[in-house]
Amino acid sequence: MTFNQIFERFSSRYLPASLSDAAMMRFRALGRALPVIREAPVSLDENADHLVYVCSGATKLVAHASAGRDQVVAFHFPDELIAVPARAEHSYTLYTVSPSELLVFDYADFADLARGEPAVLRMLLDCARKSLGRCRDKSLALGRKTAPERLAGFLVGMAVRIGAPQDDITFLDLPMSRRDIADSLGLTIETVSRQFTLLREQKIIETVGKSGVRIRDLLALEARAGYLIEAA
Amino acid sequence: MTFNQIFERFSSRYLPASLSDAAMMRFRALGRALPVIREAPVSLDENADHLVYVCSGATKLVAHASAGRDQVVAFHFPDELIAVPARAEHSYTLYTVSPSELLVFDYADFADLARGEPAVLRMLLDCARKSLGRCRDKSLALGRKTAPERLAGFLVGMAVRIGAPQDDITFLDLPMSRRDIADSLGLTIETVSRQFTLLREQKIIETVGKSGVRIRDLLALEARAGYLIEAA
DNA sequence: CGGCCTATTGATTAGCCTCAACCCACGTGG
DNA sequence: CCACGTGGGTTGAGGCTAATCAATAGGCCG
Numbered sequence: 086m087t088f089n090q091i092f093e094r095f096s097s098r099y100l101p102a103s104l105s106d107a108a109m110m111r112f113r114a115l116g117r118a119l120p121v122i123r124e125a126p127v128s129l130d131e132n133a134d135h136l137v138y139v140c141s142g143a144t145k146l147v148a149h150a151s152a153g154r155d156q157v158v159a160f161h162f163p164d165e166l167i168a169v170p171a172r173a174e175h176s177y178t179l180y181t182v183s184p185s186e187l188l189v190f191d192y193a194d195f196a197d198l199a200r201g202e203p204a205v206l207r208m209l210l211d212c213a214r215k216s217l218g219r220c221r222d223k224s225l226a227l228g229r230k231t232a233p234e235r236l237a238g239f240l241v242g243m244a245v246r247i248g249a250p251q252d253d254i255t256f257l258d259l260p261m262s263r264r265d266i267a268d269s270l271g272l273t274i275e276t277v278s279r280q281f282t283l284l285r286e287q288k289i290i291e292t293v294g295k296s297g298v299r300i301r302d303l304l305a306l307e308a309r310a311g312y313l314i315e316a317a
Numbered sequence: 318m319t320f321n322q323i324f325e326r327f328s329s330r331y332l333p334a335s336l337s338d339a340a341m342m343r344f345r346a347l348g349r350a351l352p353v354i355r356e357a358p359v360s361l362d363e364n365a366d367h368l369v370y371v372c373s374g375a376t377k378l379v380a381h382a383s384a385g386r387d388q389v390v391a392f393h394f395p396d397e398l399i400a401v402p403a404r405a406e407h408s409y410t411l412y413t414v415s416p417s418e419l420l421v422f423d424y425a426d427f428a429d430l431a432r433g434e435p436a437v438l439r440m441l442l443d444c445a446r447k448s449l450g451r452c453r454d455k456s457l458a459l460g461r462k463t464a465p466e467r468l469a470g471f472l473v474g475m476a477v478r479i480g481a482p483q484d485d486i487t488f489l490d491l492p493m494s495r496r497d498i499a500d501s502l503g504l505t506i507e508t509v510s511r512q513f514t515l516l517r518e519q520k521i522i523e524t525v526g527k528s529g530v531r532i533r534d535l536l537a538l539e540a541r542a543g544y545l546i547e548a549a
Numbered sequence: 550c551g552g553c554c555t556a557t558t559g560a561t562t563a564g565c566c567t568c569a570a571c572c573c574a575c576g577t578g579g
Numbered sequence: 580c581c582a583c584g585t586g587g588g589t590t591g592a593g594g595c596t597a598a599t600c601a602a603t604a605g606g607c608c609g
Contacts, residue, residue, distance in 0.1 A: 148457040149545045156460040158453045168446065174544055175454055196442070203431075206438040210428070213445040214400065220452040221390045222407055225380040227459035228388040228503030232565070263588060271460030273566060278589050295574085295587070312406050313381045464597065495556060508597055510557050527555070527606070 086140065088118040091188050095138045098164055099212075101204040108202060115194050119187040127179040127187065131172040134192035135179075136209075139165050142185020143260040147178050147268070157269035159219060160261060162247050166212050168192060183260040227271045230311045235270040236280040237309035240290070244300055257298040318372065320350040323420050327370045330396055331444075333436040340434060347426050351419040359411040359419065363404040366424035367411075368441075371397050374417020375492040379410050379500070389501035391451060392493065394479050398444050400424060415492040459503045462543045467502040468512040469541035472522070476532055489530040 092113050096104075100112060119127060127144070129135050137144070144161045146169060160182070161167050169179050169192075181187075199205035226235050240257070248255040259266075267274045284290045289306060291299040300306060324345050328336075332344060351359060359376070361367050369376070376393045378401060392414070393399050401411050401424075413419075431437035458467050472489070480487040491498075499506045516522045521538060523531040532538060 148453060150457055150461050150466075151543045151545055154461040154543075156457040158456055168449070170450055170453070173450065175457055176545055177453070196439070200435050200439065203433070203435050203438055206435055206442060207428070207432065210438060210442045210445060213442060213449055217400070217445055217449045217452060218402055218405065220449060220456060221378075221380060221402070221409070222405075223456050224390055224452060224459055225382055225388040225407055227456055228500075229382050229386040234382075268460075274588075275567085275590085276565060279565095282589075311383045311386075313383055313408055505598060506556075507558085507599085511597095514557075 086186055088116070091118050091138075091140045091186055092116055094140055094164070095188050099138070099166055099208055101202070101208075103204065104202065108198075111198055112195070112205075115190050115198065117189045119185075119189055121184040121186055122181050123184055125181055127181060127189075129169060129179065129189065131176065134171050135169040136190040136192045136195050137161075137167045137169055137179060138188040138190075139163055139167070140186040140188060142187075143182040144185060144187070145180050145182050145261065145265055145269070147180060149176050149178065155268050156271065157265055158223075159216065160265075160269065168213060168216065182262075182265060226311075232270075232272055232276050232280055233283065233309055234311035235272065236266075236277060236284070237306045238311065239266065239270055240284075240298065240300065241303070241306050241310055244303060244306075248300070255300040255303060257300065259296045259298060318418055320348070323350050323370075323372045323418055324348055326372055326396070327420050331370070331398055331440055333434070333440075335436065336434065340430075343430055344427070344437075347422050347430065349421045351417075351421055353416040353418055354413050355416055357413055359413060359421075361401060361411065361421065363408065366403050367401040368422040368424045368427050369393075369399045369401055369411060370420040370422075371395055371399070372418040372420060374419075375414040376417060376419070377412050377414050377493065377497055377501070379412060381408050381410065387500045388503065389497055390455075391448065392497075392501065400445060400448065414494075414497060458543075464502075464504055464508050464512055465515065465541055466543035467504065468498075468509060468516070469538045470543065471498065471502055472516075472530065472532065473535070473538050473542055476535060476538075480532070487532040487535060489532065491528045491530060494527075 095116070096109065096112070100109065121142070127137070139161045141163050143163075144167070146158045146161070146167060148156045148158050150156070158177070159167070167179070170177050196206075196209065199209060226238055230238070243257055243259065244255045248257050261269075263274045263277050267277045270277065281290075281292060285292060287305075289300070289302045291301065293299060327348070328341060328344070332341065353374070359369070371393045373395050375395075376399070378390045378393070378399060380388045380390050382388070390409070391399070399411070402409050428438075428441065431441060458470055462470070475489055475491065476487045480489050493501075495506045495509050499509045502509065513522075513524060517524060519537075521532070521534045523533065525531060
């Protein structure tokens, strides 16, 4: 895919139609296309914040702690926009999880340019707030939920984001490895694997190869996810 | 403190000086002062997002899971601005942790009004991004760090935010209870208490009554917090 | 001074991690 | 074409951290 095609997708999704051609050109000048890569860290300058548009593929944002411990802070799928922070007291790295086409901006430059375009600022704000909401939900899961609840919640979330409904079954093709899932849920790969087995034994899901999951009973998954039940 | 005084503080900190009087009045019209309350939930309409300015006191934003499990998503101290989300798949509640004076806005109304004021939008964006950064750090701690690391990281963070340096010692007056700390760190009160005891035994901190902490060795705390050490 | 709530300390348990073996799909080269 | 190697995933046994259950101590109020 050419840079122009990628930018076109990005702008039609995230830039207002009302934007002048001149302004559009200025945003375009800030973008840099990153080619398809297989499961690799995305090389970004660690001293600056970045804005990354996922055109195709999938990525994970990973936070690093001492002793080689990693925490996947978020996964991203096609047509999503991510803010990647510069190195701070914890350092963060963006990785592709499957072959991907990315569009990268320097965050500060982009935001400065958006100063003259309230609709773009508003879009950045909505984007940050959506990430914040997801991150808060993740904090709740990591701090207070059990392993079965975490995996159930993960699968429900993936079903919403990348699930393919077929009849009353939802099919998932998970692009990330068991290790990625474990690092996202704050568990080990063994625990994740055991939870998959339990869900399989209870006929709630079926697994197809390494990455396929057929969700047979989405309601059962939701019931397991530990969401607060509203008293009627 | 009167509404006018509270709004004045808020506007001098968060609204640009360049704002016209008319615009200022419109923002002011959206605000609602909430009086001093002792350790209580802040009553907000659960169906809308809110923007809350903490003028004095301290608050906690709590996410609720099933079975009465709570996770403190963030603490807030004077002069901070918070986005409180509406009820979603997890519900959130803002609580005061000590007597507080709050200024409350409807988020949608505020953001709509900010449409005409890029500087205000930019401020909201910076605010959301700061919260997101803190939340990501918290996810790392909850997912991958041990109990000693979590408490050390918590104390370092509090030292930065509300610590009073005295000579080479930092004094902390923690407004929140052990339960709040436990709910913030994804631990139990007993574990938090044991970790305080360990830090005391190792002469890294001293505790003064229930809420006072004297940090004698901030470097030792930082070393315990599990931050990624940069290879030179 | 007595009651009450929070914090601390102690003993035991449970859930997840660690370590280890095994399985399976896939790719490679003999 | 099949033996082999490799890397991810699954399964099993035992250990460890933090939770749970229970009791005591300490501030803070009347």
